Amino acid sequence: MDELLQALAQGFLVGSTYGLLALGMGLIYSVSGLVNFAHGDFFSLGMYLCFALFSAFALDPYVSLVITLPAMMLIGAGVYQFLIRPIAGHHLLMVIQLTLGLALLVQNGILMVFGGQFERTPSIVESKLVLLGPVVVRMPHVIACLASFGIAAALYVLLRSTDWGRAIRSVHQNAKAAALMGIDVGRVRMLTFAAGLGLLAIAAALIVPGTPMHPSLGLRYTVITLIVMVLGGMTNFVGIMLAGLVIGISEALGTIYLSDMLGMLMPYLIFVVIMLLRPQGLLKAA
Amino acid sequence: MLEVHGLTAGYGGNPVLEDVRIEIGRGKLVGLLGANNAGKSTFINCLSGVVPASSGRILFEGEDITRLSPKSRVERGIIQVPEGRLVFPDMSVRENLLLGGVNATARPRRAERIDYVLDLLPRLKERIGQAAGTLSGGEQQMLAIGRGLVAEPRLLMLDEPSLGLAPRFVQYVFEIIDKLHADGLTVLLVEQNLNLTLRHSDYCYVLERGRVVVEGVSAHVKDDPRTKSAYLGL
Ligand SMILES: Nc1ncnc2c1ncn2[C@@H]1O[C@H](COP(=O)(O)OP(=O)(O)OP(=O)(O)O)[C@@H](O)[C@H]1O
Numbered sequence: 261m262d263e264l265l266q267a268l269a270q271g272f273l274v275g276s277t278y279g280l281l282a283l284g285m286g287l288i289y290s291v292s293g294l295v296n297f298a299h300g301d302f303f304s305l306g307m308y309l310c311f312a313l314f315s316a317f318a319l320d321p322y323v324s325l326v327i328t329l330p331a332m333m334l335i336g337a338g339v340y341q342f343l344i345r346p347i348a349g350h351h352l353l354m355v356i357q358l359t360l361g362l363a364l365l366v367q368n369g370i371l372m373v374f375g376g377q378f379e380r381t382p383s384i385v386e387s388k389l390v391l392l393g394p395v396v397v398r399m400p401h402v403i404a405c406l407a408s409f410g411i412a413a414a415l416y417v418l419l420r421s422t423d424w425g426r427a428i429r430s431v432h433q434n435a436k437a438a439a440l441m442g443i444d445v446g447r448v449r450m451l452t453f454a455a456g457l458g459l460l461a462i463a464a465a466l467i468v469p470g471t472p473m474h475p476s477l478g479l480r481y482t483v484i485t486l487i488v489m490v491l492g493g494m495t496n497f498v499g500i501m502l503a504g505l506v507i508g509i510s511e512a513l514g515t516i517y518l519s520d521m522l523g524m525l526m527p528y529l530i531f532v533v534i535m536l537l538r539p540q541g542l543l544k545a546a
Numbered sequence: 547m548l549e550v551h552g553l554t555a556g557y558g559g560n561p562v563l564e565d566v567r568i569e570i571g572r573g574k575l576v577g578l579l580g581a582n583n584a585g586k587s588t589f590i591n592c593l594s595g596v597v598p599a600s601s602g603r604i605l606f607e608g609e610d611i612t613r614l615s616p617k618s619r620v621e622r623g624i625i626q627v628p629e630g631r632l633v634f635p636d637m638s639v640r641e642n643l644l645l646g647g648v649n650a651t652a653r654p655r656r657a658e659r660i661d662y663v664l665d666l667l668p669r670l671k672e673r674i675g676q677a678a679g680t681l682s683g684g685e686q687q688m689l690a691i692g693r694g695l696v697a698e699p700r701l702l703m704l705d706e707p708s709l710g711l712a713p714r715f716v717q718y719v720f721e722i723i724d725k726l727h728a729d730g731l732t733v734l735l736v737e738q739n740l741n742l743t744l745r746h747s748d749y750c751y752v753l754e755r756g757r758v759v760v761e762g763v764s765a766h767v768k769d770d771p772r773t774k775s776a777y778l779g780l
């Protein structure tokens with residue numbers, strides 16, 4: 261029983277960060293119709309930036325966010341403006357190829373600079389444990405979970421009830437009509453791409469304490485993120501957070517009750533089963 | 547108020563408009579007629595700046611706006627109500643109206659403009675919280691016009707507002723347009739509906755394969771034999 265509760269708690273906490281990763285991807289998809297296959301590698305980049313700042317200045321990952329967040333947003337704006345925008349409107353396959361190419365570029369860049377060994381970035385809170393009844397969880401996971409839900413809620417309100425959010429949604433629903441409202445469609449797309457990478461910087465700082473990093477893990481993060489986004493209904497942010505929890509919990513349960521190997525496969529299995537039953541995603545797309 | 551000189555435009559090297567010259571005086575209701583594919587939508591998209599002009603000049607209140615972005619034109623009060631309405635389907639009627647006034651010029655008085663639009667188009671008031679995609683075609687056209695009006699247009703350009711509507715709604719749309727015109731708004735009305743447009747407008751242009759073939763006071767355009775031939779494609 262305790263074991264089950266432990267797995268559920270662990271899965272819930274990790275799942276919320278999967279949700280956060282997928283929110284970034286969903287945001288970009290919703291305004292540009294672009295699935296960013298480099299998402300996981302940019303996330304890796306965010307983690308390695310934390311690592312570099314720790315190695316050089318002994319900055320705690322939470323603190324290094326003041327540098328990594330603007331840095332990642334700037335990278336996002338640049339990538340959109342100089343790489344994605346020029347081929348926007350071309351065949352979908354070209355855009356997919358471009359983001360796949362970016363994934364390889366980022367991955368190999370990291371490999372070149374940091375080498376192929378596993379690295380860790382510690383934080384002062386890393387070894388702190390939190391007791392919730394019979395369940396023991398690590399402090400960074402609790403922080404990550406609270407922050408993920410906080411950011412998801414803030415994003416939800418921003419998109420629902422501000423002009424900025426309405427502009428983003430209008431570009432998603434009809435780009436031409438948005439332009440006729442006087443909205444600068446190209447600028448909105450660039451800013452949301454930057455915001456998507458900004459979310460990755462935040463996710464990286466939240467996940468990095470105690471999580472081993474390796475240049476090759478980017479693709480795995482991309483796939484998990486993609487699964488969560490599709491399961492959540494692509495652009496439905498409530499659905500995406502829920503899907504993150506489903507995937508996180510299924511992974512944790514699989515790891516405890518089956519084996520490490522099978523646990524890692526659980527999310528994919530769950531994904532296939534849910535997509536067979538509800539191809540439109542967990543909740544109806546908003 | 548608006549002068550267009552020698553406007554040429556097209557898509558990927560295929561010219562659609564050739565040497566179009568049009569003038570719209572302040573407070574006038576000007577009709578732009580033409581058969582399918584004559585280039586009417588291309589023309590007002592050029593005026594909105596979403597289709598680039600390859601040559602020619604567009605002057606708005608004396609200012610050359612030919613190279614301005616769509617955003618700058620909206621801020622100057624050049625507002626298009628597009629063909630096919632293009633409401634934001636997953637947003638409520640209120641959110642659609644809010645987006646109409648999202649540009650920097652209209653933003654400060656947006657709340658009053660929305661009240662004005664809801665008084666003018668009471669049907670929208672009943673549907674205010676409903677997703678725009680669930681409205682009937684006629685209601686969506688009301689919304690598209692209302693959204694355009696929230697933007698505080700100085701020149702309102704309507705692209706086939708009667709397209710696909712039940713006769714009752716066509717009637718209603720033209721009543722609204724007359725009312726706006728009577729209140730002093732400058733309107734460019736793009737239509738295929740020959741007789742209705744001629745009856746309601748001050749001045750008309752007839753476009754055929756990207757060229758203006760007839761122009762004049764609406765009563766004269768009606769009697770010009772070239773108008774019929776432009777329509778029948780003879
Ligand atoms: N986005 C586009 N890309 C390429 N060609 C286009 C595009 N839009 C219109 N055209 C072409 O330009 C020509 C004029 O089209 P336009 O839509 O301006 O005509 P229209 O007079 O508005 O017709 P309708 O009454 O059917 O709305 C047509 O031959 C059309 O196929």
Ligand SMILES: [Mg+2]
Pocket residue numbers: 586587588629705706
């Ligand atoms: Mg048209």
